[in-house]
Amino acid sequence: xxxxxxxxxxxxxxxxxxxxxxxxxxxRTGRANTRLLxxxxxxxxxxxxxxxxxxxxxxxxxQTLTITPWERKVIPDVxxxxxxxxxGLNPVTSGEVIRVPLPPLTEERRKELxxxxxxxxxxxxxxxxxxxxxxxxxxxGLLKEKEIxxxxxxxxxxxxxxxxxxxxxxVDEILGRKEAELMEV
Numbered sequence: 001x002x003x004x005x006x007x008x009x010x011x012x013x014x015x016x017x018x019x020x021x022x023x024x025x026x027x028r029t030g031r032a033n034t035r036l037l038x039x040x041x042x043x044x045x046x047x048x049x050x051x052x053x054x055x056x057x058x059x060x061x062x063q064t065l066t067i068t069p070w071e072r073k074v075i076p077d078v079x080x081x082x083x084x085x086x087x088g089l090n091p092v093t094s095g096e097v098i099r100v101p102l103p104p105l106t107e108e109r110r111k112e113l114x115x116x117x118x119x120x121x122x123x124x125x126x127x128x129x130x131x132x133x134x135x136x137x138x139x140x141g142l143l144k145e146k147e148i149x150x151x152x153x154x155x156x157x158x159x160x161x162x163x164x165x166x167x168x169x170x171v172d173e174i175l176g177r178k179e180a181e182l183m184e185v
Contacts (some may be wrong), residue, residue: 001147001153001158002139002142002148005138005139005156006039006135006156006159006163007137008135008158009131009132009134009135009160009163010163012131013128013131013163013164013167014167016124016127016128016147016167017167017170017171019124019143020120020123020124020171021176023120024078024117024174024175024178025038025115026039026118027116027117027178029060031063032059032060032061032063032064032065032102033059034057034058034059034063036063036065036087037051037057037067037082037085037087037100037141038050038051038052038081038105039085039107040081040087042054042055042074042077042078042081042135043072043077043080043081044077051067051078051081051143052123053076053081054069054070054071054074054077054078054151055067055068055070055078055098056068056070060099063099063101063102063104063171064099064100064102065100065102066097066098066099066100067082067091067097067098067099067100067178068096068098069096069098072096075093075096075098078091078094078098079098082098082100088103089101089102089103092117105182110182110183113161113164113182114179114183116177117175117179117182118175120174121171121172121174124171124179125168125171127141128164128168129164129168129172130170131164132160132161132163132164135156136160139153139156139157139160141155141161142159168184
């Protein structure tokens with residue numbers, strides 16, 4: 001029973017790390033990256049769909065994203081969705097291809113993005129700690145039901161704390177890499 005709870009905690013903490021990495025991927029650095037537009041949703045036949053379901057998104061060069069919609073009639077919708085995504089990007093249409101030039105990051109914008117990354121890191125740390133709290137709650141429940149001894153409870157809580165420390169360190173490591181990437185000129 002204790003092993004199942006620990007395994008579940010590890011799985012949930014791993015998912016938290018995966019979500020954190022995904023959120024950081026949406027924060028732009030100095031280079032063009034197609035993941036920057038992953039969360040942009042385009043109105044298409046009455047429903048909002050991710051941009052990659054109505055167009056091919058690619059990297060034109062280091063500072064430009066190219067978007068090739070599969071239907072000409074969605075070009076204005078794609079442009080509007082990118083402008084409304086609050087990314088500070090202005091798409092330019094040339095024929096059937098939409099080019100999205102990425103303006104260079106100013107020092108002020110870099111610091112703002114780092115602040116945003118730190119907020120995401122704190123959310124990830126809190127999520128990891130919540131998983132620890134849930135696991136410890138399960139251990140206390142087992143102890144109350146007299147299914148485990150106090151020694152087993154203490155050892156299990158200690159193991160989950162080690163696991164928590166490991167995942168919080170991973171969050172800090174990923175944050176450090178992202179900050180370094182953002183400060184590159």
